[in-house]
Amino acid sequence: MSETGARNRSTDERARRARQEPIRVTAIGGGIYEVSTPSGHEYTVDLEEGRCTCPDHQYRGTRCKHLRRVAIEVTAGRVPAPGQREATCADCGRQFFAPENSPDPVYCGRCTLRTGETVVDRETDSLLVVVESTDDRANEVRIPERGWSVADHFSNQSYDPEDVVVDVLYPLRRGVSPDDVSPGDLKRYSFPRGRLRRAGQ
Ligand SMILES: [Zn+2]
Ligand SMILES: [Zn+2]
Structure with a gap:
């Protein structure tokens, strides 16, 4: 057998083990992953830097089975990619991966309100049109010409002060299409x- 053939076989063998072993x-955040092996070892993988603390990687410089396994888990959507974290949608309760730098409460893609969507104000039962879903938090957004934040406003005090802010156009009478309302209204x-x-x- 040629040397090249032997190397390829050992690469294939590593790939096969990376898929099959119960690792x-x-x-743990910041693009870092902890990997526990069946034999009780724990290694730390930095996915973006392509580094692992195992001897296979440290001394032989190989793209070890831990690095491969983390990549497989990320691709399959079983663990968050670098820059993401596990999160629970504040509206539907579904588990999803949110941007790592956005604190709770967070909303999944399905529950994020889109520009132009018609929504109901729970306080007044009025129909509104979404202008923009922002990442800003209610306790950080100041209401222009007032001394308080969105969270401080008397009609918002029963909601999470750290909730994200959605800008809406208000009000829209029921049965009236947004197209039939002049912007001045x-x-x-x-x-x-x-x-x-x-x-x-
Ligand atoms: Zn490794
Ligand atoms: Zn949701």
Whole structure:
């Protein structure tokens, strides 16, 4: 057998083991993963830097089975990719991966309100149109010409002060299409996301 053939076989063997062994992968943030092997070893993998603390990688410089395994788990969506974290949607309760730098509460893609969508204000039952879903938090957004934040406003005090802010146009009478309303009739408001529900839900 040629040397090249032997090397390829050992590469294939490593790839096969990386898929089959019951290795546990845990994301600990910052693109770092803890890998526990069946034999009780724990290694730390830095996925983006392509580094692992195992001897195979440290001394032989190989792309070890731990690095491969973390990549497989990320690709399969079983652990968060670098820059993401595990999160629970504040609206539907579904588990998903949120940006690592966005604190709770967070909303999954399905529960993030889109520009132009019609929503209902839980406080007044009015129909509103979404202008923009922001990442800003209710306790950080100041209401122009007032001394308080969106969270401080009397009508928002029963909502999470750290909720994300959604800008809406308000009000829209029921049965009136957004196309039939002149812009002068509408006022832009900032509300905590929790105050809004999708029309028809
Ligand atoms: Zn390794
Ligand atoms: Zn959701």
